[in-house]
Amino acid sequence: MTDKMQISDGSDQPPSWRERHQSGIRQLRLYAHTFSKNGSAMLGLGIVLVFLITAAIGPSLVPYPEDAQGVIHLEIKLKAPDADHWFGTDEVGDDVFTRVVVGARVSLQIGLIVTGIAVLIGVPLGMMAGFIGGWIGEAIMRFTDVFLAVPGLILAIAIVGALGPGIENAMLALSLVWWPGYVRLVQAKTLSLKNSIYVDAARSMGASNTRIVFVHILPNCSSPIVVKASMDMGMAILAAASLGFLGLGAQPPFPEWGAMISVGRNYLPDWWWYSFFPGLFILLTVLGFNLMGDGLRDILDPRSRE
Amino acid sequence: MTDTPFFSIRDYRLNFETFDGTYQVLDGVNLDLARGQSLGIVGETGCGKSVTVRNILGLLPSPPAKVISGEILFEGRDLLRISKSEMQRIRGVEIAMIFQDPMTYLNPVFTIGLQMIDVIMAHQRNKPRSEKRNRRQARDHAIEMLRRVHLPNPDQQINNYPHQLSGGMRQRVLIAMALSGNPKLLVADEPTTALDVTIQAQILDLIAELVEELGLSVILITHDLGVVAKICDRVAVMYAGQVVEYGSIEELYDTPLHPYTQGLLQSIPHPEKMMDELAGIPGFLPNLLNPPVGCRFQDRCEKVMAVCKTSSPVGATVSGSHNVACHLIDHGDGDA
């Protein structure tokens, strides 16, 4: 409670950083505490951390770095997992473990880029639709609805089909289908915040629309955006893998999880490790981001504050 | 008073266990209510008045709530310790409750008739078959109840959805629903706080009428000292989880003895007379996580003494039924 905090004396000394931010620090500690009490969220966070570390330093630690680009060692092709090749080898003798670990970095890039572009397109549009309203808002929302009406993956397939397969085009296509969700989210939130009393108060003080949007509305929309973005990371990775699996995303021998499964499924069930390990990593990563996102929602939801 | 009182709360202690620690929310609450009487519980936000009555019908989630000691006796049964099925038989049938915002307690997608019939049918689960009403009779009973609470055109209104009614009418519906089980005790938690003053006057008049004509007993929770004075026989003032003063309306309003009660009464602007100054009560509610040793009101009390910081005052009967928990009273100079 508030009365535990120290009172600064009445001097004109500018307050220390710690003093100025003690409320924020306390809030963070409460978040950390609530989050750590949530078992599945902690599991999600753990998975995500492992994934991030793997993506960051994994590629420089793997046993056979050259295998990532598809060097051919036919003499050791399709070997079952053993001490040299923990996840076995594929049809040209590349180490599956190496390729899966390098694939983590690829997936992280895909997730960040797709979600990032979606946020950059979706949030400003949603903000405009909610705040300006009128025919502009209506036009933005109907345009969004058109995108939402077509299943995202199918639309992405169509776009990649037109642009030609490849990892860059796959990311571009996914970004283009991913933003409508943010428009809906931000528009709804902006609409309700626009009529909140503190926005009214700011307006009665003469605040400009720009100030109202950036100072009063955007910061209060940030929690749901963060929650959605963290969940979308997993979903974008899954979608990119799906494109890869269909042969529309990354092309073999590029170490992308979806593309690896796509090739590996021809060797099922006898050489199961070839598609099993990339699949397991997709599953864990998506699960991790989702569990973490759920946990974030629990702590960032403003209704549970106070 | 008889040996088994109609309703009484004895030494009721309750904690909330949360992230911050254990809040000592109720600290030794004692209250009595005789049949046919109405008791008002007043106090400000955080004084524990709602918490006190929520557990009468077992409505507090646990955790965080944890009963430490005490009993809530209703016709000899301890409501804190009876089984779930027994509580189910008491809820709505012997004790009914109404709340501040009727809209939250009515389902917006069903007509009020359907909701009332469901309640009436649920109340008779444990009755012998011969006494049970069928749905048609339940509907007639619902209309009769709506008429009882003076809802205009009950036989048409029964087909309306909650949003088609005004706030005052919704509160009438909720009261009708509460009455449909023919309860002996009605617990009303801020029933008129959300209403306009002319509508509040209508609902208060209705409650007074029900007490008078049906012999209903009422526990009324409110922050409005005026509402209590208008329709209650007795009043308990709560502060920080304790009953600080308890007595009849005359005793408490004419000769308030506890400094908190006095402060409250001097804080209310009076619509009938011009006042020069409102006293107010400086300071804040103590932190119930770590309540002060001694009297919980000590930090805000003008008449605080050394003894207030070392020992908690116990309720002492001053005269008649007037009970005050204050060291000023123990020292015999209470009416100074």
Add this chain to the structure above:
Amino acid sequence: MLEVLDLDVNFATKSGKKGAVTRAVNGVTLTLEKGNSLGLVGESGSGKTTVGRTVLGLNHVSAGKVMFDGERTRDKAGQFKPRFRSRAQMVFQDPHSALNPRMTILRSVSEPLILHTKLRGAKLRQRVCELLEIVGLQQQFLYRYPHELSGGQKQRVCIARAIALNPELLVLDEPTSALDVSVQAQILEFLKSIQKQLDLTYLFISHNLAVVRYVCNKTAVMYLGQIVEQGDTEEVFNNPQHPYTKALLAAVPLPKSGQPRRSTPLQGDIPSPVNLPKGCFFHTRCSEAIAGRCDNKPVQNTTLPDGRQVRCVLFEGDVSQARETAGLVDPV
């Protein structure tokens, strides 16, 4: 200082029939002199808050005008003139939702200063500290967030923000109805003291008659967007004339012993402002309504000898004469 003339405010109803309008304010005229405080009382739906918001340019105006020191507050296009922003400020009902939850108290209180002055940095912080001192808050609150403060403290912060630019007029919209009585008493005391100290004029909107009586020297009673009675507070409370004012005063339960349990309250609900009653708006609930007159012809404002204005047929020339000859009570 403030004049509201024949103000009408209509809103398009969100749902329901096309073209239906909520007539929130219907011909409100009031004047407020410098240093006075006018209480605007009424039940929900009476339009009192809309009047307050319109004075500050937060609502559009359907007809009529708002003048400040004899000058219209809106330009020809109906836009609120920005220079009036710093002269009149509002304090809202619920202090919790009137503060941005993501802003520290320092940032919230500095907002009007940033918008209208050149104060920045240490000087800005110093001014905010001064303001907090005026409202009785210590410096320790500067870097707190609203959810860490109690209701009374938050309302003090809102008041500090409202007086930051030295406004002349404060519109107080139910400033204490979300607060406990002991805190309400402190805020009311404090509002009275800063009124003297800073030479403020108050437009005080409240449903709580007792609070209005305590703070205001003038009172206007509103019902369905009209002022039904206005005059000196003491006159209105001690000797109410309009049947609605009488009923409103009678409906307030008093904090004292010995009141009758049962009373005969005003029946029925307030009619919808979408479908206003014909004639006098109050005739559907009025115990003194004259059939054929009140439900038929609109009523005019009558000024009584003591300067009070009442909008009731009973005081219009012909009816009051008829009543006098019939030996009924003298209206004043």
